[in-house]
Amino acid sequence: MDRGMKELIEVSREYGSDSRWVLVGGGNTSLKNNGTLFVKASGYPLATIDSAGFAVMDRSRLAAIWDNTYPDGEDSESVVLRERLVFADLMAARVPGEERRPSVEAQLHDLLPWYLVVHLHPTLVNGLTCAIQGEAIAADLFSDDQLWIPATDPGYVLAKTIRGALERRSADGLGNPDYIFLANHGVFAGGESSDEVRRKYQLLEQVLTEQVTRNPGSYPVDAPIPANHIALELIARKEFGANACISFVRGGELDRYLATRKVAQALTGCLTPDHIVYAGPGALYLKGSGADIPTAWEAAGKEYRNKWGRPANVILFPDLGGAMIVAAGDKALANARLLLDNALDVAAYTESFGGPKMLQERFVRFIVDWEVENYRSKMTAKHLRR
Ligand SMILES: [Zn+2]
Numbered sequence: 001m002d003r004g005m006k007e008l009i010e011v012s013r014e015y016g017s018d019s020r021w022v023l024v025g026g027g028n029t030s031l032k033n034n035g036t037l038f039v040k041a042s043g044y045p046l047a048t049i050d051s052a053g054f055a056v057m058d059r060s061r062l063a064a065i066w067d068n069t070y071p072d073g074e075d076s077e078s079v080v081l082r083e084r085l086v087f088a089d090l091m092a093a094r095v096p097g098e099e100r101r102p103s104v105e106a107q108l109h110d111l112l113p114w115y116l117v118v119h120l121h122p123t124l125v126n127g128l129t130c131a132i133q134g135e136a137i138a139a140d141l142f143s144d145d146q147l148w149i150p151a152t153d154p155g156y157v158l159a160k161t162i163r164g165a166l167e168r169r170s171a172d173g174l175g176n177p178d179y180i181f182l183a184n185h186g187v188f189a190g191g192e193s194s195d196e197v198r199r200k201y202q203l204l205e206q207v208l209t210e211q212v213t214r215n216p217g218s219y220p221v222d223a224p225i226p227a228n229h230i231a232l233e234l235i236a237r238k239e240f241g242a243n244a245c246i247s248f249v250r251g252g253e254l255d256r257y258l259a260t261r262k263v264a265q266a267l268t269g270c271l272t273p274d275h276i277v278y279a280g281p282g283a284l285y286l287k288g289s290g291a292d293i294p295t296a297w298e299a300a301g302k303e304y305r306n307k308w309g310r311p312a313n314v315i316l317f318p319d320l321g322g323a324m325i326v327a328a329g330d331k332a333l334a335n336a337r338l339l340l341d342n343a344l345d346v347a348a349y350t351e352s353f354g355g356p357k358m359l360q361e362r363f364v365r366f367i368v369d370w371e372v373e374n375y376r377s378k379m380t381a382k383h384l385r386r
Contacts, residue, residue, distance in 0.1 A: 004031050005051055008038065008116060011194040015120055015201070016046020023342055024335055026121045026274050027186070030109035035059050039109050041100035055102035061093035062110040066163075070156065074362070076369060079153075083370065086156040108159040111166070113176045114190025118197050121186035121274055123342060124208050127349020129183050130271045132357045134350075138181050141207055147177040151184045151359055153366045154273060158182070179204060184272050184359045216348035219341045220249035226320050231294035236326045239301055239311035245333040250322030253344040258318040261285055266347040267316060267323075267340070269358030276359075276367045278332075279339035283314035283323070293317065308368055314340055 008031040015021040015029075028040040029049075037057040040046065044053030070085050071078040090106055103109070109117050128134045135148045147165055152158050162180060169177070178200050180188040189200045225232060225248045236244040257264045267283045270276050284304060286296045297315060304312045313336040315324045325340060327333040350356040 002033075004033060004116070005038065005054075007031075007194040008054070009050055011116070011118060011197060012040070012046045012049050015118060016049065020124065021120045021122045021201075022046060023121065023274060023338060024278060028103040028105055028109070028119050030054075030103075030106075030117045032059070032110075032115055036095065037062065037106065037110050039106045040103045042103060043101070053100075055100040055106070056095045056098050057093055057102055057106055057110070058095050059110055062090075062107055065089050065093060065107060076365070079366060080369065083155060104155040105158070107156065108162060108188075111159065111163050112180075112188065112190055113166070115192050116194060116197055117188065117190035118201070119186060119188045120201075121272060122205075123345045124205060124212075124349055125181070125187050126185075126272060126346045127212075128208060128353050129181050129185060129187070130346055130356055130358075131350040131353030133354030134181070134183065134357065137211070137353050138179075141211070142179060144174050145178040147180045149180060149182050151363055152182075153363065154185070154370075184270075184357070184363070186272070211352050212349060213352045214348060216253055216345040218252035219344065220252045220254040220322065223248050223250045223322055225324070226322075227290065227293045227317075232297070232324070235294055235298055235301065238298075239305075240326060240328040243329050245327055245330055247325050247333060247337065248320075248322055249325065249337070249340075250320075253348060254323060255321075257344075257347070258316060258321065264316055264318075265358060266350075266356045267314065267343060269356075270364050270367075271343055271346050271356065271358065273367045275339050275343050276364055277371060278313075278335040279343065280310065280313035280336070281308050281364050281368050282312070283316050283340075284312045285316045285318070287319055289317075289319040293320070310368065 008029060012029040016027060021027070025045045027046050029046065030037055030039040035058065037059050038054040039057060040049065041053055041055040068089060070082040072082070090102060094102065105119065128138060138146050138148050147169065149161055149165065152161050178189060182188070189197055191197045191200065225246065233246065236246050257267050264285045268285050269282055284300050286300055288296050301311060313325060313327055315326070317324065323340070325333060325336050327336045347356050
């Protein structure tokens with residue numbers, strides 16, 4: 001195996017299997033080799049990736065995508081159309097015979113000035129990227145060695161934004177940044193070798209750790225469902241189908257977010273796309289106890305579904321002192337819980353950087369619509385293979 005590919009696999013697995021750096025299927029990595037880009041394909045988690053998990057792209061075709069124009073409206077019709085067109089162009093930029101679906105960030109990986117690129121969603125770093133003072137503190141700590149990108153839609157818009165920012169940097173006589181911080185998302189770093197990437201991430205962790213004034217406390221733990229079990233299970237099934245699974249958790253860091261609707265915003269809003277994808281576009285916050293609970297959930301759940309087109313995975317019950325997590329199947333339930341725990345960690349870290357800054361609803365909407373679109377295209381691909 002080529003030395004570069006070996007390094008890419010090693011570094012991908014190393015960060016991919018450490019939950020401090022990335023969770024579930026998040027993050028992506030790439031390697032440039034002359035005219036070719038090897039970029040993580042979707043459906044291959046970093047933790048277990050091997051050379052079969054990288055889509056092979058033609059860099060000249062990727063670069064040519066910049067010459068195309070796409071609808072730039074912000075209404076959801078233009079957005080959906082733009083993403084479809086860009087996705088088709090991205091697929092067409094694969095080398096002949098390539099069938100894997102490249103990461104939607106393939107175009108961004110291609111334009112970044114590094115041989116090896118590692119993009120992660122680290123918990124501690126997201127304490128900074130999801131914080132009110134994040135941008136100012138990043139500039140303070142890393143000065144011109146970093147580039148801060150305000151919250152934006154992933155994929156084409158993100159790539160275009162970063163492209164513009166890098167061009168402005170070079171016009172100002174600045175070299176390449178060591179870190180590209182993506183507000184409410186994660187971080188990009190890269191280098192000429194995997195050791196260079198490791199050094200950068202090590203330094204980043206060290207510098208941010210020194211800034212932390214409060215480390216996250218313990219996670220909430222399982223507790224018996226303290227209300228009408230049967231009535232709740234019926235609603236869960238209505239919301240998530242026949243294989244709906246429920247768990248109730250309480251205690252730990254969760255306690256801090258139950259007191260008022262205002263403090264609960266760190267959970268009723270969204271911190272990053274990962275939280276939206278795996279734990280839904282924000283938790284519900286429902287007052288009441290005893291017999292009110294099923295009625296309150298049913299009514300609020302309906303409103304939520306009307307708004308987002310999907311049910312809520314996390315329901316905060318301040319009067320019961322905990323949260324219910326609901327999902328279709330065990331795996332989805334485990335992921336929703338993992339991302340709830342992660343939101344508690346990230347929110348705790350944001351306290352060291354001015355407190356949480358949640359994603360604006362317009363960006364949340366993009367991710368929700370995008371998931372639907374993604375699901376549709378996966379189904380189409382399956383259908384075509386038959
Ligand atoms: Zn990402």
